[in-house]
Amino acid sequence: MNNRIKEGSSMICAYGRSDGSSSIMSFDGSETRQSTDDNKQAHQSLVEWLNETLPYLKLPWEASEEDLRACLMDGTVFCNLLNQLSPGSLKMGGSFELASLNIERFLTAMDEMALPRFEASDLQQGDMVPVLQSLKALKASFSDNGYDKNTLCAMRRWSWPEDHSNLKGLDSNFNDGLQLKEGSEINISHAKILDLLKSNNLQNTSTRSLFDMLDKLLDESVQKMNVDVSHAFASILRGIVEVVEQRISNQAENLKNQNILFRVREEKYRSRIKVLETLASGTTDEKELVSEEQDVLQLKKERERRDADISKLKQELELVKETHEEQFLNLESNAQIAKIELEKQLKDSELRVVESTEKAKELENLWETKSKRWEKKEQTYKSFIYHQTEALQELRATSMSLKQEVLKARENYYQDLNYYGLKLRGVVHAAKNYQVVVEENRKLYNEVQELKGNIRVYCRIRPFLEGQNKSETSIEYTGENGELVVANPLMQGKDTHRFFKFNKVFGPASTQEEVFLDTRPLIRSILDGYNVCIFAYGQTGSGKTYTMSGPSINSEEDWGVNYRALNDLFHLTQSSQNTVMYEVGVQMVEIYNEQVRDLLSDDVPDASMHCVRSTEDVLELMDIGLMNRAVGATALNAKSSRSHSVLSVHVRGVDVKTDSILRGSLHLVDLAGSERVDRSEVTGDRLREAQHINKSLSALGDVIFALAHKNPHVPYRNSKLTQVLQNSLGGQAKTLMFVQINPDEGSYAETVSTLKFAERVSGVELGAARSYKEGRDVRQLMEQVSNLKDMIAKKDEDLQKFQNVNGIQKRGLSNLRFESPSPRRHSLGGASPNASRRKQGSGLLRTTSDSARHNESSSKFSETDGSISSRAMELSLFPETSNPPEMSEQSEQSEKANAGPSKSLKHTPRPDQTRPSRLSISTSSSSKALTSSKRPINGFSSSVKPLSRKR
Numbered sequence: 001m002n003n004r005i006k007e008g009s010s011m012i013c014a015y016g017r018s019d020g021s022s023s024i025m026s027f028d029g030s031e032t033r034q035s036t037d038d039n040k041q042a043h044q045s046l047v048e049w050l051n052e053t054l055p056y057l058k059l060p061w062e063a064s065e066e067d068l069r070a071c072l073m074d075g076t077v078f079c080n081l082l083n084q085l086s087p088g089s090l091k092m093g094g095s096f097e098l099a100s101l102n103i104e105r106f107l108t109a110m111d112e113m114a115l116p117r118f119e120a121s122d123l124q125q126g127d128m129v130p131v132l133q134s135l136k137a138l139k140a141s142f143s144d145n146g147y148d149k150n151t152l153c154a155m156r157r158w159s160w161p162e163d164h165s166n167l168k169g170l171d172s173n174f175n176d177g178l179q180l181k182e183g184s185e186i187n188i189s190h191a192k193i194l195d196l197l198k199s200n201n202l203q204n205t206s207t208r209s210l211f212d213m214l215d216k217l218l219d220e221s222v223q224k225m226n227v228d229v230s231h232a233f234a235s236i237l238r239g240i241v242e243v244v245e246q247r248i249s250n251q252a253e254n255l256k257n258q259n260i261l262f263r264v265r266e267e268k269y270r271s272r273i274k275v276l277e278t279l280a281s282g283t284t285d286e287k288e289l290v291s292e293e294q295d296v297l298q299l300k301k302e303r304e305r306r307d308a309d310i311s312k313l314k315q316e317l318e319l320v321k322e323t324h325e326e327q328f329l330n331l332e333s334n335a336q337i338a339k340i341e342l343e344k345q346l347k348d349s350e351l352r353v354v355e356s357t358e359k360a361k362e363l364e365n366l367w368e369t370k371s372k373r374w375e376k377k378e379q380t381y382k383s384f385i386y387h388q389t390e391a392l393q394e395l396r397a398t399s400m401s402l403k404q405e406v407l408k409a410r411e412n413y414y415q416d417l418n419y420y421g422l423k424l425r426g427v428v429h430a431a432k433n434y435q436v437v438v439e440e441n442r443k444l445y446n447e448v449q450e451l452k453g454n455i456r457v458y459c460r461i462r463p464f465l466e467g468q469n470k471s472e473t474s475i476e477y478t479g480e481n482g483e484l485v486v487a488n489p490l491m492q493g494k495d496t497h498r499f500f501k502f503n504k505v506f507g508p509a510s511t512q513e514e515v516f517l518d519t520r521p522l523i524r525s526i527l528d529g530y531n532v533c534i535f536a537y538g539q540t541g542s543g544k545t546y547t548m549s550g551p552s553i554n555s556e557e558d559w560g561v562n563y564r565a566l567n568d569l570f571h572l573t574q575s576s577q578n579t580v581m582y583e584v585g586v587q588m589v590e591i592y593n594e595q596v597r598d599l600l601s602d603d604v605p606d607a608s609m610h611c612v613r614s615t616e617d618v619l620e621l622m623d624i625g626l627m628n629r630a631v632g633a634t635a636l637n638a639k640s641s642r643s644h645s646v647l648s649v650h651v652r653g654v655d656v657k658t659d660s661i662l663r664g665s666l667h668l669v670d671l672a673g674s675e676r677v678d679r680s681e682v683t684g685d686r687l688r689e690a691q692h693i694n695k696s697l698s699a700l701g702d703v704i705f706a707l708a709h710k711n712p713h714v715p716y717r718n719s720k721l722t723q724v725l726q727n728s729l730g731g732q733a734k735t736l737m738f739v740q741i742n743p744d745e746g747s748y749a750e751t752v753s754t755l756k757f758a759e760r761v762s763g764v765e766l767g768a769a770r771s772y773k774e775g776r777d778v779r780q781l782m783e784q785v786s787n788l789k790d791m792i793a794k795k796d797e798d799l800q801k802f803q804n805v806n807g808i809q810k811r812g813l814s815n816l817r818f819e820s821p822s823p824r825r826h827s828l829g830g831a832s833p834n835a836s837r838r839k840q841g842s843g844l845l846r847t848t849s850d851s852a853r854h855n856e857s858s859s860k861f862s863e864t865d866g867s868i869s870s871r872a873m874e875l876s877l878f879p880e881t882s883n884p885p886e887m888s889e890q891s892e893q894s895e896k897a898n899a900g901p902s903k904s905l906k907h908t909p910r911p912d913q914t915r916p917s918r919l920s921i922s923t924s925s926s927s928k929a930l931t932s933s934k935r936p937i938n939g940f941s942s943s944v945k946p947l948s949r950k951r
């Protein structure tokens, strides 16, 4: 038996390595390791194995033996290890089970598996080698043989150590027996035991396992009673007994060693105790005693001090205690108060709680009722929405159908549009024709009007002035074709509305420019040789002067008809200079209290004619004339002009080629206010002015009435005004009247009477207007006639002188009468009280002798032509002109007709009237006219004066 365990070795245990190699270690610590590296490796592989089997351990790779001890100390790791390797092999108790119990269980299991065990004391404080040895064996048994865990579990009680090299000595006879008895049932056990012996692991098998095996073998041997087997049993038994004996001896030895160790340790401890006892009972020095006494004294002092401190502290403590007690009492009382308050608050809060609960209940009820209401509402809304959605769907359907209808309609519409477009073209074409026809109609109407010679009447409505109430208007309607409806807002009924129709009605917003545009054609006809008369009629303050002159000369925009007309004339004459040479002369007179006065100069007895060559000349002249105009204040208009002003423009044109002459004249008349006397609230001079104005205006009305009825007699001589306008009203002139209207309701009566007058005027037919053009032959004849007239006049004068010389004695008294001028003969610039007053105020003052001279010349003017002074003025400018035949006839007729009421204007010949006078040229003094006519055409008469202001 080579590998048998040596006798005498204290205790031999195999430190099993994973690779199957082993190291022998004696129990007393002497090592016979094959190599330290191998041990380290074995140790590390064990640690690895532990970590692999129980990963929760997480042992460090280089865990020391002490680390392992700490880990394994409580025995749970052992139990877990076994359970992991062989599940269910150990029944674990609670987690707080005793460590010794766990270790005991593990050791029992190791015994059962016949694996080497260790002692619990080794694990606690002894050598860790046996412990590690056991774990190595466990590792080797579960990993190296490749056993299934379950199999191992099942076999663990009967598994033999594989390595039986130590028991090799036992197997010689045993092998023989075994070989002989192969195939018998008992051979299995024998083979196992043999394997165990061969694997030399009998040493590692636990003693109990060995005895169990022995029992079994004996039982089997008794049952079989085989002689051949008995030898093998004997050898096995011998081996087992040897092992057991060895173990027992080992344990006895071990016990001996332990006893020795204990004894050695006991001795050691005893010696130490002695040393300590001697140290404890050692002698003391005297010096030490003294110092100790001093120390005691110091300690006593300190104690006294501390006692004093303690008493002080006690006192302080007492004080603190007292104060604390006081504070405690205060706090207690405060606490009481607070408690009471808190109780109160508690009660309040309880009450509040009660209230709030009540409120909460109320709110709950309210909420319930509200929620019910909301639910109801929700229901209604839902039903509403349902209906709405239904309606919406219906609407969608209808909208779809509508869309289709619209598309259809659009198609139809486009078709219709094309159709109507075609039709419309035809209509447009027709409309164009219609416009042309209308235009033609208008032209024809105008032509008819012109042929008839109707007086044109334009009505102009003044805008409301500042401070006037615009709502109180009497103007009801103005039409574009000259219709006008006025109404009395203060009265109601049918008759309150009155309808009028004129050639044109200009509303309050009409501008000066617009008014003139409709007047311009008339003015242009002057250059064709027509006589034109434009006069403004209306009550005071209705805008007559505004229309005729304008509010101011400075702004061209404000210019009235006067300035615009003259401006236009100048432009026209200048543009046609190459064909016709024009001369323009201007006169300006006023008729004030039935007296005619020159407004442009005071040193000439007649109405002076002023040659003008530009608009500037005219402006200057008119400025002078306006300043000289009599202006009197009345209750109606602070600057009311109380006279009629007449601006006369005479144009003579000579055709450069034919030498034919044409003459035209324009009379622009700004009449005085047409209101009734009582309304002007005037007396004295002003009353007289008003009476004269009314008289002259009614004379104008009479003339118009006579003309309208085509009476044989027209009473031109009833007033200076009608005399002045005679040619314009009845001499085939073109006449335009501006009827000025005041829109306020207070002037309704005046407005109606003004409009009635205008209506009558518009019905007057003057006959077709005639142009005054004279050919060369006519002019020669006219000159001959003029010469003859001059000769007759001379003879008349001689005759007159002769008669005067003869009858001078007979009519001595009547001479006196001639010396005092009759009012009629001073009609032009007569020395009326007003005239002298104006002279004083405006620089037009004349001395008494001047006045007399002027009266004389004025009377001469009246004597020469009582019918119309304007014609006389015209002739004074262009003396070669003779009256047209109709006019002379008419004048004669008028003179005859005026024998009755207008006698006051009739000329009474005076002895000194034989003196030639310019004014006499127009009628009776034809000889003078003939003489004058010999003068060059471009020269004005002596009455043409330079411009001068009457200042």
Ligand SMILES: Nc1ncnc2c1ncn2[C@@H]1O[C@H](COP(=O)(O)OP(=O)(O)OP(=O)(O)O)[C@@H](O)[C@H]1O
Binding pocket: 461, 462, 463, 465, 508, 538, 539, 540, 541, 542, 543, 544, 545, 546, 547, 551, 637, 639, 640, 641, 642, 671, 672, 673, 674, 740
């Ligand atoms: N179309 C108009 N636009 C603005 N203001 C106007 C118009 N017509 C007249 N007026 C103003 O009305 C007032 C009276 O006008 P205007 O003096 O012209 O009246 P009249 O009829 O000439 O008066 P009278 O008879 O007293 O001379 C003036 O202050 C004038 O500026």
